[in-house]
Amino acid sequence: MAKPDLNTYRDRMDKSVSALKDDYAGLRTGRANSGLLDPVMVEAYGSTSPLNAVAAISVPEPRMISVSVWDKSMVTAVEKAIRSAGLGLNPVVDGQTLRLPIPPLTEERRKDLVKLASKYAEQARIAVRNIRRDANDDLKKAEKASDISQDDQKKMETEVQKDTDAAIKRIDEALKTKEAEIMQV
DSSP: OOOOOHHHHHHHHHHHHHHHHHHHHHSOOSSOOGGGGTTOEEEETTEEEEGGGTEEEEEEETTEEEEEESSGGGHHHHHHHHHTTTSOOOOEEETTEEEEEOOOOOHHHHHHHHHHHHHHHHHHHHHHHHHHHHHHHHHHHHHHTTSSOHHHHHHHHHHHHHHHHHHHHHHHHHHHHHHHHHHOO
16 A cells, blocks of 8 residues: 555545535525526427536526526426426426516524525535545555554544534635525625
8 A cells, every 4th residue: 555645635624615515506595596496307209408518597686586598498497497497496487488487585594594504504514524534544554564654643633633624614614605695685
């Protein structure tokens, strides 16, 4: 076993944090966000495609998403896909454009979304801790195999812990930002 490269663990931690941010992009807040439609899949030309493959998505105002379908024959399929995506959105068809008014969130729904955001953050924290455990295990194996000295092992474990703390701090900051965004009326 060769000397473990701490950058691989650092990269994995960064990926956990960015995966959390991607999850947060799909969480609905009171504001319109084109990322809200990312999970929508449309039956197009005999296969299932993401919405952005058959239409242009824009946010003309804070409480409205506009979806411009490129092919006139796809308008009803796009409308059906948005309605059945479980996002609580009701498209208004206007020729080849669908307007999606974003209804204001109720207090109860906001609290549910905050709980969901917290759950996502906890999953990300667990992922980061698992990466730390993998790194420490690899460092112990490398020390046993005499690839690194005991002093190096301790230094590298300290470094891994610093990276872990930094990643968890970024997760907590992302959660705080998302909570503020959700609770904003």
